[in-house]
Amino acid sequence: MSEAGAAVHAEHEREGFVRHYIFSKDHKMIGRQFLFAGLVMLIVGGLLAMMIRWQLGWPETPLPITGLFSEEFWDGDSWLAQTLPYGTITSEFYNALFSMHATIMIFFVVVPIMVGAFGNFLVPIMIGARDMAFPTLNMLSFWTAVPAYILILLSFFVPGGAAAAGWTSYSPLAAVPDYLGVAGPWGVNLWCISLIILGFSSLMGSINYITTIVNMRAPGMTWFRLPLIVWAIFIVSILLLLAFPVLTAALGMLLFDRLFGTHFFLPEGGGDPLLWQHLFWFFGHPEVYILVLPAMGVTSEILPVFARKPIFGYRAMVYSMIAIAFLSWIVWGHHMFQSGMDPALGTAFTLTTMIIAVPSAIKTFNWLGTLWGGSIRFPTPMLFALGFVFLFTIGGLSGIFMASTPVDIFIHDTYYIVAHIHYVVAGIIFGIFAAIYYWFPKMFGRMLNETLGKIHFFLTFVFFNLTFFPMHFLGVGGHMRRIYNPLHYEFLEPLQGINVFISVMALCLGASQLFFLANFLWSLFFGRRASENPWQANTLEWTAPSPPPHGNFLTAPVVYRGPYEYSSPEVAEDWLPQTRRVEVASAGGHG
Amino acid sequence: MLSWLPEGVSTYARDIDLVFYVIYYITGFVFVLVTVLLVWFLIKYRRQEGRPAVYSHGNTMLELVWTIVPAMVFITLSLVSQSTWARIKAFAPPGDVEVRVVAKQFGWEFHYPGPDGRFDTEDDKMFEGELHVPVNKVVRLYLRSQDVIHSVFIPNVRLKQDAVPGREILAWFEATKPGRYEIPCAELCGPGHSGMKGWLTVLSAEEYRQWVEAQWPAS
Numbered sequence: 001m002s003e004a005g006a007a008v009h010a011e012h013e014r015e016g017f018v019r020h021y022i023f024s025k026d027h028k029m030i031g032r033q034f035l036f037a038g039l040v041m042l043i044v045g046g047l048l049a050m051m052i053r054w055q056l057g058w059p060e061t062p063l064p065i066t067g068l069f070s071e072e073f074w075d076g077d078s079w080l081a082q083t084l085p086y087g088t089i090t091s092e093f094y095n096a097l098f099s100m101h102a103t104i105m106i107f108f109v110v111v112p113i114m115v116g117a118f119g120n121f122l123v124p125i126m127i128g129a130r131d132m133a134f135p136t137l138n139m140l141s142f143w144t145a146v147p148a149y150i151l152i153l154l155s156f157f158v159p160g161g162a163a164a165a166g167w168t169s170y171s172p173l174a175a176v177p178d179y180l181g182v183a184g185p186w187g188v189n190l191w192c193i194s195l196i197i198l199g200f201s202s203l204m205g206s207i208n209y210i211t212t213i214v215n216m217r218a219p220g221m222t223w224f225r226l227p228l229i230v231w232a233i234f235i236v237s238i239l240l241l242l243a244f245p246v247l248t249a250a251l252g253m254l255l256f257d258r259l260f261g262t263h264f265f266l267p268e269g270g271g272d273p274l275l276w277q278h279l280f281w282f283f284g285h286p287e288v289y290i291l292v293l294p295a296m297g298v299t300s301e302i303l304p305v306f307a308r309k310p311i312f313g314y315r316a317m318v319y320s321m322i323a324i325a326f327l328s329w330i331v332w333g334h335h336m337f338q339s340g341m342d343p344a345l346g347t348a349f350t351l352t353t354m355i356i357a358v359p360s361a362i363k364t365f366n367w368l369g370t371l372w373g374g375s376i377r378f379p380t381p382m383l384f385a386l387g388f389v390f391l392f393t394i395g396g397l398s399g400i401f402m403a404s405t406p407v408d409i410f411i412h413d414t415y416y417i418v419a420h421i422h423y424v425v426a427g428i429i430f431g432i433f434a435a436i437y438y439w440f441p442k443m444f445g446r447m448l449n450e451t452l453g454k455i456h457f458f459l460t461f462v463f464f465n466l467t468f469f470p471m472h473f474l475g476v477g478g479h480m481r482r483i484y485n486p487l488h489y490e491f492l493e494p495l496q497g498i499n500v501f502i503s504v505m506a507l508c509l510g511a512s513q514l515f516f517l518a519n520f521l522w523s524l525f526f527g528r529r530a531s532e533n534p535w536q537a538n539t540l541e542w543t544a545p546s547p548p549p550h551g552n553f554l555t556a557p558v559v560y561r562g563p564y565e566y567s568s569p570e571v572a573e574d575w576l577p578q579t580r581r582v583e584v585a586s587a588g589g590h591g
Numbered sequence: 592m593l594s595w596l597p598e599g600v601s602t603y604a605r606d607i608d609l610v611f612y613v614i615y616y617i618t619g620f621v622f623v624l625v626t627v628l629l630v631w632f633l634i635k636y637r638r639q640e641g642r643p644a645v646y647s648h649g650n651t652m653l654e655l656v657w658t659i660v661p662a663m664v665f666i667t668l669s670l671v672s673q674s675t676w677a678r679i680k681a682f683a684p685p686g687d688v689e690v691r692v693v694a695k696q697f698g699w700e701f702h703y704p705g706p707d708g709r710f711d712t713e714d715d716k717m718f719e720g721e722l723h724v725p726v727n728k729v730v731r732l733y734l735r736s737q738d739v740i741h742s743v744f745i746p747n748v749r750l751k752q753d754a755v756p757g758r759e760i761l762a763w764f765e766a767t768k769p770g771r772y773e774i775p776c777a778e779l780c781g782p783g784h785s786g787m788k789g790w791l792t793v794l795s796a797e798e799y800r801q802w803v804e805a806q807w808p809a810s
Contacts, residue, residue: 092782166779172756173739173781179696181782267757273740274755307636313649316658338742339753340760343680347673354665358658364625365657366649371632373645378637386633393625397618404614404668405676406607409751410596413742413777476595478746480777484785491597491746491773567644574643 015550023143025135026550030142031121032443035436037149038113039520042429044153045104048097050510055089055097057503059485062087079157091484092182095164098482100156102167103191106291107198108149110425113432114294115240116142116205119233121443123209125541125548126227128218128557133211137204145201151194160184163191166482168284171265171276175257185258192255199248206237206244213237218540220559224318225578227539227563228311231318232297235325236290243286250279277339281332289328292392292424293321295431296363299385302438303367305537306382307374308574310564313366320359320366327356337408346405353403360396364389375567375574379535380453384434387461388427395423398472413482416475422468433460433516440520441534445547446527452519459512466505470498536575539563543579600768600793601748606675608749614668683763686731688724694734694741694754697783699774706807716806720789725799726769734760742778745791753778766793 024030054063066074066087074086083093120138124131132138155162160182165174169188177185213234217226226234253264254276263269265276304311311317333341333349367389376382398420401407411417433456440448477495479486486492486499533542540559544552557579565576576582593615599608636644691702691710701722705714710733724730734743734754742753743762747770752762776787794802 090782091785095779095782095784164782170740170779173779176739179739179781181696271757273757308638308644310646310648312647313654316649316654338751339740340755340758343676346676346680347669350669350672350676351666354669355662357665358662361661362654362658365653368625368628368632369649369653371629371636373647374632374636375638375642375644376633376636386629390626390629393622397622400618400665400668401611401614404610404672406672406679407611407614409679410607410611410746410749412751413744473592473595476592478597478744480744480775482779482784483775488786489773489775489788495595567646569646 023139025131025139027120027124027132027135027138028443028548028552030138031117031119033142034112034116034120034145035118035443037145038109038117041104041108041112041149043517045101045109046510046513048101048104050507051089052094052097052101053503053506055094055484056486057500059487060088063089083156083161092164092180093161094484095166095180095482096156096162096187099164099166099169099191100152100162103152103163103195106167106287106425107195108152110291110428110432111202112145114291114298114428114435115202115209115233115236116145118229118294118298118435118439119205119209119237121439122541123212123230123233124216125544125552126230126539127213127216127221128540128553128559129212129216130551130553132208133216134208137208141201141204141208144204145198148194148198148201151190151197155187155190155194158184158186158190160187163187168280169254169276170280171254171257171273172267175254175265175276177258189255189258192251192258196248196251196255199244199251202240202244206240209233209237210241218557218559221578222559224315225559225562227297228300228314228317228321229294229297231321232293232300235321236293239286239290239293239325239328243283243290246279247283247287250276250283253279274336274339274341277336278332281335282329284335285332286325286328288424289324291428293324295388295392295428296321298431298435298438299367299388300363301539302381302385302434303370303389304564304566305438305535306379306385307371307376308566309370309374310562310566311366312369312372313362314562314564316362317366320362323359324356327352327359331356334403334408337405338412343405350403350405354400357396357400357403360392364393364396379437380448380450380457381434381438381535383454383457383461384430384437387457388430388434391423391427391430391464394469395420395427398423410478411475413480414475415471415479415481418481419468419471419475422471426464426468430460430464433457436520438535439541440523441530442541442544442546442548444524444527445530446523447530447534448523448527449519452515456512456515456519459515460509463505463509463512467502467509470502474498474502533577536573538565538575538577540578543577597746598768599747599749600766600770600772601750602765602767603675603679604747604749604767606678610672610675613671617664617668683731683761684729686763687728689731689733690722690724691733691735692722692743692754693737694743694776694780695737696739696781697776697787699741699743699776699787699789701789703806714807722774722789722791723799723802724766724791724793725796726766726793727796729763729765732762732764734762739780740778741776741780741787744775744777745772746775747772748791751777766791769793769795769798 074081173179256262263271265271331353334353337346530546559578567574568576693700701718703716704710736754736756744751748764750764772791774789
């Protein structure tokens with residue numbers, strides 16, 4: 001071990017338990033903290049989805065847990081007996097279920113895992129820095145998020161239950177407590193407060209990422225030698241920095257309407273309900289790309305490694321991400337075609353929405369180009385990355401229907417939208433799994449089990465499609481989203497069989513995740529030790545030990561080339577790390 | 592997949608379904624293309640001993656093709672969408688029948704102006720959850736809401752329009768087939784959202800005349 005490495009190690013040893021595991025300033029520990037927080041919330045959000053599917057498959061049938069408790073228990077006034085009378089989901093609780101499912105999955109799972117966990121873990125180490133630009137701010141960013149997590153979970157237990165106005169919280173439904181018809185106003189209040197707090201956390205994180213990427217790149221790490229995941233996090237940080245304050249402001253106004261009698265979104269006092277929608281979606285649509293860009297970045301990292309080929313069209317990939325980032329600011333109106341907004345505006349938003357599909361198409365074709373002519377192997381991270389490409393193709397194409405204003409008249413607010421958002425956003429979970437299977441060896445120094453990983457992938461992929469694809473049929477049949485009981489409608493009765501099918505598949509999808517949980521927990525402690533570079537990858541994190549010590553590198557890296565030099569004719573091996581210096585041996589040879 | 596669409600019973604249902612079908616076939620083609628390429632590449636270029644990967648960073652010509660072709664297709668699709676959209680939402684034809692729809696938690700009120708053809712007069716009549724209209728006539732709906740946002744959705748007519756408190760929003764349709772059709776609320780409006788619905792009854796010209804006479808006996 002070099003002297004510098006020994007010094008780094010000694011510094012690391014001196015830290016106590018609290019400094020090392022709890023109030024850590026090490027970007028890798030903070031990344032792990034975000035990962036665990038996000039995975040715990042993924043379980044919560046998944047269980048909520050299971051309950052939603054139970055209600056839609058077998059409306060107003062007691063949950064299978066009912067028999068576990070006695071009659072007296074259900075007659076009692078415990079929280080559970082009140083929330084689920086005799087084990088049955090009420091319409092009030094159902095509304096809370098889907099509102100919180102979406103809120104948790106979007107704000108407390110995907111962003112924290114993609115940006116918080118992998119952004120933190122990967123950005124400094126992939127650009128060759130010892131840590132983030134502001135380690136203390138980084139720690140603060142995580143610990144600011146913690147109260148947001150606690151409040152959103154606590155909100156289930158306040159009188160009246162958790163927020164039930166949808167994750168979009170359209171006003172006046174969300175702005176006037178009485179309209180929700182529940183026993184207390186604190187569900188939506190806590191929802192607002194929790195997200196406002198989360199906004200501060202996200203602000204601190206994004207400033208840190210931007211500063212780190214701009215200032216702390218290793219010698220030789222030029223902008224066009226950055227791995228695409230770093231580009232993705234950089235662009236996402238800018239979007240978060242600019243978009244989240246808009247949501248924070250809107251949430252503040254909503255809270256004022258609810259608590260202090262203002263009328264920002266209430267017409268009786270001169271406010272406008274559509275103002276909320278404009279503010280929410282002005283944040284909300286960049287948010288969609290905040291969710292998906294990192295998953296695209298992960299895919300762009302993993303495909304070249306396992307196809308043993310450079311990424312196809314590196315610059316096109318970068319430019320298309322930048323194009324998405326700009327266009328994402330001018331498409332929000334496509335959520336509001338039927339809202340009463342001027343129809344002429346709808347025309348403009350159709351055009352911008354169609355245009356933003358172009359960079360997404362470019363990315364998909366470039367991934368195909370990367371696979372073309374490769375020498376492809378199929379370990380679990382590759383399978384999940386390929387799964388993401390497939391799901392994103394469906395999610396992207398189904399989005400074209402909504403972009404078209406006349407078609408949107410019919411499918412707006414139906415299960416077609418639910419199918420689309422799950423192919424995109426739940427498809428991002430495939431990106432998350434790909435990232436976990438790929439970087440787990442670096443994060444924890446141990447390999448995940450390949451067999452369990454492959455079983456997990458195949459079950460998840462099959463049940464995912466069997467769950468979400470039939471939702472397109474429901475939507476085309478006119479099935480509205482967010483309805484508590486489809487049997488309330490005569491025209492939906494013939495579709496109920498599809499609902500039952502989807503519910504069975506969704507429960508199987510949920511159960512398949514046990515393979516991941518078992519694999520993750522077992523490998524964390526007993527997995528095979530990971531070598532420094534188990535995938536024979538080029539990027540800088542694989543030159544550090546697994547797991548990397550505080551300070552990351554034993555010797556400061558110098559970068560000589562881009563991140564995707566696989567099967568390069570310059571060397572005999574089929575990979576060529578960014579840090580490896582190749583002596584020009586062949587005189588006059590052109591590489 | 593589109594065989595799941597409810598039967599269209601309005602003049603513009605066919606126009607909407609046409610755009611739906613155009614996009615369906617285009618996206619269906621692209622989906623098949625991408626999936627076939629994906630699976631083909633995965634099989635053809637799977638790891639084989641002695642066959643190294645091609646060292647290539649891309650191809651500018653291909654990049655241009657798959658930028659320009661999708662852009663052309665998408666711009667065409669927005670133009671195709673635009674004319675249908677404008678005809679349905681931007682330029683409402685003059686109404687033969689006018690009805691004010693008042694949405695509230697959790698039901699629809701349909702206000703008819705009565706024989707004088709003017710709202711807010713003595714001969715107005717309100718029907719809770721029941722909308723009666725004649726076939727082959729333009730019906731104008733003036734949407735209002737008393738409390739939260741609701742959305743009038745008549746799947747068979749292919750009509751969807753939010754009702755927003757503080758505004759009056761115009762929607763219209765011309766039904767082409769007599770019958771009874773459900774009018775669910777499509778926007779989450781509270782605990783009673785599910786089950787908030789009304790009925791559209793499309794009557795023949797003669798039946799509609801009789802219905803009007805029964806409601807407003809000649810005075």
